[in-house]
Amino acid sequence: MATYLVTGGAGFIGSNLVHELVRRGERVRILDNFSTGRRENLRGLDDKMEIIEGDLGEPAAVKKAVHGTDVILHHAALPSVARSIEDPTGTHAANATGTLNLLVAARASNVKHVVYASSSSVYGDSPVLPKEEGMRPEPKSPYAASKLAGEGYCLAFWKAYGLETVCLRYFNVFGPRQDPNSPYAAVIPNFITRMLQGEPPTIFGDGLQSRDFTYVEDVVEATLLAATVPAAAGQVLNIACGRQHTLWDLVRILNDVLGTETFPRLARPRSGDVRHSQAEVMKARALLGFRPRIDFEEGLRRTVLWIRASTSRPTGTGNDRPGIGETSEGSPAILIAEDDPMLTLVLHEYLDRFDFAVHTTDSHEEARRWLEEEGGLLLLDGSVFKQMGIPLADLPRRAVICSGDADLVEEARRLGMTAFCKGRLDDLGKTLRQIATEGPHIPSSAPIPLRRRAA
Numbered sequence: 001m002a003t004y005l006v007t008g009g010a011g012f013i014g015s016n017l018v019h020e021l022v023r024r025g026e027r028v029r030i031l032d033n034f035s036t037g038r039r040e041n042l043r044g045l046d047d048k049m050e051i052i053e054g055d056l057g058e059p060a061a062v063k064k065a066v067h068g069t070d071v072i073l074h075h076a077a078l079p080s081v082a083r084s085i086e087d088p089t090g091t092h093a094a095n096a097t098g099t100l101n102l103l104v105a106a107r108a109s110n111v112k113h114v115v116y117a118s119s120s121s122v123y124g125d126s127p128v129l130p131k132e133e134g135m136r137p138e139p140k141s142p143y144a145a146s147k148l149a150g151e152g153y154c155l156a157f158w159k160a161y162g163l164e165t166v167c168l169r170y171f172n173v174f175g176p177r178q179d180p181n182s183p184y185a186a187v188i189p190n191f192i193t194r195m196l197q198g199e200p201p202t203i204f205g206d207g208l209q210s211r212d213f214t215y216v217e218d219v220v221e222a223t224l225l226a227a228t229v230p231a232a233a234g235q236v237l238n239i240a241c242g243r244q245h246t247l248w249d250l251v252r253i254l255n256d257v258l259g260t261e262t263f264p265r266l267a268r269p270r271s272g273d274v275r276h277s278q279a280e281v282m283k284a285r286a287l288l289g290f291r292p293r294i295d296f297e298e299g300l301r302r303t304v305l306w307i308r309a310s311t312s313r314p315t316g317t318g319n320d321r322p323g324i325g326e327t328s329e330g331s332p333a334i335l336i337a338e339d340d341p342m343l344t345l346v347l348h349e350y351l352d353r354f355d356f357a358v359h360t361t362d363s364h365e366e367a368r369r370w371l372e373e374e375g376g377l378l379l380l381d382g383s384v385f386k387q388m389g390i391p392l393a394d395l396p397r398r399a400v401i402c403s404g405d406a407d408l409v410e411e412a413r414r415l416g417m418t419a420f421c422k423g424r425l426d427d428l429g430k431t432l433r434q435i436a437t438e439g440p441h442i443p444s445s446a447p448i449p450l451r452r453r454a455a
């Protein structure tokens with residue numbers, strides 16, 4: 001088992017990486033100064049990883065964070081073009097000098113591998129599409145220049161000292177845990193939030209500018225591949241979907257998903273923004289075996305659900321939510337384990353409409369107790385059972401299996417359990433409608449009777 005350091009682990013992409021590493025059973029430490037990162041992104045992981053609160057500009061904090069780690073996923077940065085236009089020096093300090101400080105510490109501590117989160121912005125406005133890694137970078141904002149400087153240091157440390165570094169140029173990443181409320185919020189969470197509030201989003205320019213929007217789950221997959229493939233050392237790789245969508249496309253699809261007819265407000269173009277962006281992803285495919293799996297529409301649907309759920313979810317750690325014993329009398333109870341956006345969606349979109357007592361937990365221990373007590377219907381990420389070493393056949397009859405692992409779902413169904421693949425929204429919706437109307441498929445007991453809530 002390797003020890004991973006995720007810098008910027010409380011941020012959007014970093015926290016998605018941390019959740020996945022923990023899910024895979026890896027040892028994880030994060031270094032973050034919480035300037036743009038949020039503690040709630042790491043909810044439920046308190047005892048499963050180590051947090052070092054510190055700045056890339058503080059040598060002692062960086063040294064402490066790097067000590068004893070094998071792989072660094074370097075994601076700490078000030079990521080906004082607009083912010084860099086206002087404060088180029090601050091952006092340089094965090095992104096360029098911060099990267100240099102980290103590499104110096106990594107070398108001194110004999111770290112094996114560093115994955116650097118670079119950015120498509122380094123290509124600038126060259127009209128050639130798609131962007132290939134061999135093209136000459138033409139940064140047009142201090143942010144892009146600082147990310148390119150970080151790449152330069154990574155490649156120099158590979159060539160001068162043999163420190164294995166790989167630079168991944170991410171293209172407009174979006175998905176759960178991206179901050180919708182920051183003054184520098186990225187376009188997708190910004191538009192979704194405004195449209196959910198019934199307000200028009202603002203398009204800077206004519207809206208025909210395009211981006212290669214990439215769902216965060218695909219970025220996490222690519223990053224973890226890059227961390228383990230030795231041939232990636234010394235390389236620069238595009239990580240993207242390989243498609244191109246304009247901001248008008250974005251508004252149209254969001255209107256479809258939300259069932260709205262919002263028309264955007266147009267404003268003057270912003271300095272530093274590039275016009276078009278689309279990636280060639282052949283190199284990442286050849287070197288890492290990376291293939292993006294979530295298309296733009298599906299990614300947007302999931303992001304909308306997450307933003308909806310996270311803005312209406314009660315705050316708290318889970319300990320202040322109702323406990324296992326507090327099921328309402330006569331109602332079937334459901335325990336939703338894992339702080340998973342898809343399961344939160346289940347809670348908000350489907351189960352709330354029926355007469356269930358619903359609890360959520362981030363604790364595997366609580367899930368285990370629930371299992372032992374057979375307190376009610378258990379809706380649980382199947383992979384958690386694997387981590388707990390419990391065979392599917394030993395699960396109580398009322399468990400409903402939800403998993404991203406298609407083989408596991410298949411196995412559960414063979415055993416006669418209700419199971420669905422959480423990666424597929426239509427599958428999930430279909431299964432839950434069935435549970436809600438007929439009760440879960442339980443071979444040796446009567447279905448749980450459900451009553452529709454009074455309107």
Ligand SMILES: NC(=O)c1ccc[n+]([C@@H]2O[C@H](COP(=O)([O-])OP(=O)(O)OC[C@H]3O[C@@H](n4cnc5c(N)ncnc54)[C@H](O)[C@@H]3O)[C@@H](O)[C@H]2O)c1
Binds near residue numbers: 031035120173179
């Ligand atoms: N989101 C995108 O579309 C995108 C695209 C291309 C590249 N990237 C790169 O990916 C990385 C992560 O971006 P994100 O969108 O998750 O941003 P984010 O702002 O959500 O995360 C950045 C994290 O770094 C931390 N941080 C900032 N400065 C720090 C410092 N000096 N010391 C310690 N911690 C610090 C912040 O608190 C935050 O948790 C960044 O390097 C960014 O440049 C992001």
